Amino acid sequence: MNERILRVLEYTKIKEQLLEHVSSSLGKEKIHKLQPWIELEDVAHQQNSTDEGVQVLRLKGHVPLGGIRDIRPSIKRSEIGGILSPEELVEIGTTIYGGRRFKRFIEGMLEDEVNLPILENLVEQIDPLIEVEKQIKDSIDDQGHVMDSASPALRTIRQQLRSYESRIREKLESITRSSKSQKMLSDAIITIRNDRYVIPVKQEYRSAFGGMIHDQSASGATLFIEPQSVVTINNQLKEAKSKEHQEIQRILKALTAQVAEVAAFLNHNVTILSEIDFIFAKARYSHAMKCVKPKLNDREYMNLKRARHPLISREEVVPIDVELGGKYNALVITGPNTGGKTVTLKTIGLVSLMAQSGLQIPAEEESEVTVFESIYADIGDEQSIEQNLSTFSSHMTNIVDILDRVNFKSLVLFDELGAGTDPTEGAALAISILDYVNERGAKIVATTHYSELKAYAYNRSGVMNASVEFDIETLRPTYRLLIGVPGRSNAFEISKRIGLSESIITDAKSHISEDNNKIDVMIASLEDAQKKAERERTEASDIHAEAVQLKQDLEKKLQEFEQQKERMMEKAEEEARKSVEHARNEADEILKELRTYQKEMGNVKEHKLIEAQKRLEEATPKKNKKLKDTSKLNEKAPENLKPGEEVKVLTVNQKGHVVDKVGNNEYQVQVGIMKMTVKANELEPIRSKKKQETKPVVRVEGSSVTKPELDLRGERYENALRAVDKFLDESLLAGYPQVSIIHGKGTGALRKGVQDLLKGHPNVKSTRLGSAGEGGSGVTIVGLK
Known part of the structure; x- marks a missing residue:
């Protein structure tokens, strides 16, 4: 783009606004060089990267980019043989740490399945360089001071320095505290001149302490003298400081060499961090200006x-x-x-x-x-x-x-x-x-x-x-x-x-032509029409927004109502289940007593117990988390149902009979051992259903089948099989859906013969051995067609 155009359109002011949102000089450099891209792919990539930055700020509110510096000049000096200062090494260490910390930050978001493909690619290229950072942090503190722990030699030298300084101060303090010496001193203090400890002595007492004069006051009345008694220790201190400086230079040189070894990685890290800082500067600017991705x-x-x-x-x-x-x-x-x-x-x-x-x-x-x-x-x-x-x-x-x-x-x-x-x-x-x-x-x-x-x-x-x-x-x-x-x-x-x-x-x-007047009238009319259209569009937009909001509110309330309704149904069903469960437990106790009587008196048959228990189980309602299916209800409720009339309760899919009418539209129905009040549209008369069946109902007078079970125990094999065949025919005519054949356990021959007969019988739908409560393997339960 032409620089004049950018200036005329005030593009440079946009860049100035953008500069307020960078985290480092790296981002500033990118913004100073920023120019509009002219290829669609480049623009799309930049827009996507900005959008990822906006997404991160929206989810996290911040990004950890502190401590990042432009360390490229220091890296260059390390490569050409210079020795980096402690401050330069600290900046390199903080930049390495800053890059690694940001990498962990983005990796954490990726683990949470946030889609950040551009940032993911960038952080993958950041080299952690943990060892270099560790060496720098172990040697130099945040203020750029080389620590005693940088090397054993430096620790020893500094211990000597502290020892020499302590001895010098002790000797000089003894002089300044002496009543004899105090009148010779301008002030009872210890100070430093030319890196050597001295005391301020009045001019007239210059020869009282011996030693060396290092300085004098502006008036010449005070001389700063290093007494003879500390000259030797001062010399030792100076020599130790020289050794300290040499050891520090050796440490810095070694650290610089480590930096030089990873210079290429550091330069690449800086390039990546520069791009990251630029991305988040754009993202912060977008947030501040309430911008959108186009x-x-x-x-x-x-x-x-x-x-x-x-x-x-x-x-x-x-x-x-x-x-x-x-x-x-x-x-x-x-x-x-x-x-x-x-x-x-x-x-x-x-x-x-x-x-x-x-x-x-x-x-x-x-x-x-x-x-x-x-x-x-x-x-x-x-x-x-x-x-x-x-x-x-x-x-x-x-x-x-x-x-x-x-x-x-x-x-x-x-x-x-x-x-x-x-x-x-x-x-x-x-x-x-x-x-x-x-x-x-x-x-x-x-x-x-x-x-x-x-x-x-x-x-x-x-x-x-x-x-x-x-x-x-x-x-x-x-x-x-x-x-x-x-x-x-x-x-x-x-x-x-x-x-x-x-x-x-x-x-x-009058000086305006008729055509111009017509044009003005036309323009005025257009303006009025435009304003009217704008007003109507605004009103329509407001009404539409209100309608959408109302629809959302109604849907929300309907959802809440359905949820509340479902909770109430679940609660009612749970209470009913508990009530039936309580009744069932009591019935089980009765069954246990009946079995006791059977053992003692022998006058209660097993099939009675089986049938009673089965009816109890079928009468127990199952918990259903869904609401009642109203599609199963009768559209036309049956009228004038009489006591004793057999009906089907549609809501629980169970048969029963009417006990009494308890209201205008409700009946008390006996289902198994349980009585329940049911609305008329939840009932279906059994007689009406039979009238619709195409098969004729055959009634056999004097049928011997009075109960759905056949006891074969004690019967001869051939007689037993004939009895089974006859029993099945009569049970089918009697309308039993299921019967029990008691053959006992014994040798198993009778059981096998009965089951072989049942397999090929045209009226048999299914067979199974009885459950533990039904007689076990001594009973075969037969489902009839």
């Missing part, structure tokens, strides 16, 4: 929804809707000065530059942008009265340059096209320039005062009029962009409202 296309199509100029505060800026590249490629904006035409022009250009720089845009969701190879702008201070030939010449020079370069992948912005010269000639030039650029397929947004250009949009395909709204009542612009409506100067209305004579205004109107 849709991208390669169709030279733009559709901005409520786009805002990013350099105007949200409280003052008026959002605009702009579409280019669909039904029209050129937008001609007319209207009065200070109405917001230039701001509209800059908003379109600046939002495009932001999108192509990987920044999210200040607009609403679903806004769409394209990638322009170049953006051209001729924008100047045309709202000044100082429009002369030099201004016109300057603009035309810029326009000529634009016309030489423009193509179908360009966006061209003209502010007050053709201004600064004779209106007739200026309008003609403006029309020709727009035709030329439009023929080359470029997207155009132009502002103008010329009324000739209002008709231009109607006479050219792919060109649309637009205007900035002006409120006649308040004499102020609203800064709203009206698409499809050309602007008016409103000179007569404004003059009238500020007090210009009506006669003068009428006379002025």
Whole structure:
């Protein structure tokens, strides 16, 4: 992109805003070099990376990027043989740690299945370099001081230093505390001159202590003397300090060599961290500006929804809707000065530059942008009265340059096209320039005062009029962009409202051609229609939003009602289950007593116990988490059911008989051992069902089958098999769905013979041995067809 265009559209101010959100000098460098990309793939990658940063900030609220520094100069010095300072080594250590900490941070989010493919790829390239960081941290503290632990030799030397300093202070303190010496001293203190411990002695007592004079006060009345008694120890201290310096240099040299060995890895880490800092600077900027990720296309199509100029505060800026590249490629904006035409022009250009720089845009969701190879702008201070030939010449020079370069992948912005010269000639030039650029397929947004250009949009395909709204009542612009409506100067209305004579205004109107008057009336009508449509659309949008909210509220309440209903049903079923379970437990106790009586008295048969227990089990309701299936209920409730009449209870799929009618629409029904109150539409008479069956009902008079069991114990084999065959026929005619054949356990021969017979019998549906409560292997349970 041309630097002049970036400057005219104030792109540099966007970069200045972006700089406020970086974490290190690495990010600053990336932003200083930032330029819009012109390839769709590059722009898409940058937009996706910014969106990942926004996603991380939304989920975590922060990112750990502290401690990262631009250590590339230090890395270079290590490679060419220099010795790094402790401060440089500390910065290298903190940068290594910062990169590793951020890597762990992103890896933690990836473990939580957050989709961050670009950041994942970046952190995979960060080398931990743990050993180098450890060596630096073990040797140098955060303030850049080489610690005693850096080497055993350094620890020994520093112990000697502390010993020498302690001895020197003891000797000098004994002098300063001595009553004899105090009158010779200017002050009873110990100080340092030329890295040696001294005491301040009055001039007249200079020979009392011997030793060396290192300094004197400005007046010459005080001499700073190193007494003879500490000269030797001071010499030893100085020698130890020299050794300390040599050992520190040796340590720093060794650490520098380690840095040099991993220089390539460090440089790559810095490159990755620079990109990461840049990504999160864009993400923080997006959050601060309330921006959104735009849709991208390669169709030279733009559709901005409520786009805002990013350099105007949200409280003052008026959002605009702009579409280019669909039904029209050129937008001609007319209207009065200070109405917001230039701001509209800059908003379109600046939002495009932001999108192509990987920044999210200040607009609403679903806004769409394209990638322009170049953006051209001729924008100047045309709202000044100082429009002369030099201004016109300057603009035309810029326009000529634009016309030489423009193509179908360009966006061209003209502010007050053709201004600064004779209106007739200026309008003609403006029309020709727009035709030329439009023929080359470029997207155009132009502002103008010329009324000739209002008709231009109607006479050219792919060109649309637009205007900035002006409120006649308040004499102020609203800064709203009206698409499809050309602007008016409103000179007569404004003059009238500020007090210009009506006669003068009428006379002025007479000088306007009839065609122009018709155009003004048409424009006024269009403006009124546009405003009405806007109001109706806003009202419809509000009503729609209210309807959607109401629908959501109702759905939520319905869901809550269904959940509450289900909980109540579950609770009722659970209470019923507990009640039946209690009854069943009591029945089990009775059955145990019956078995005891059977053993003692032998007059209670096993099949009675089996049948009683089975009926109890079938009567126990099963817990159902779903609500009652009302599709199983009778649409037409049966009427006038009589006591003793056999019915089917649809809700529990069990047979029973009517005990009594307890209400207008309810009956008490005996199901097994349990009595229950049931609504009429939950009952189905058994007799009505039998009438619908196609098979005739055969009744056998004097049937010997009175109970659904046959006891074969004690019978001969052949007699037993004949009895089984007869028993099955009679049981089928009696309507039993299931019968029991008691053959005993014995040798198993009778059981085998019975089961062989049952396998081929046409009336047998299924067979199984009895359960523990039904007689076990001594009984065969037969299901009949």
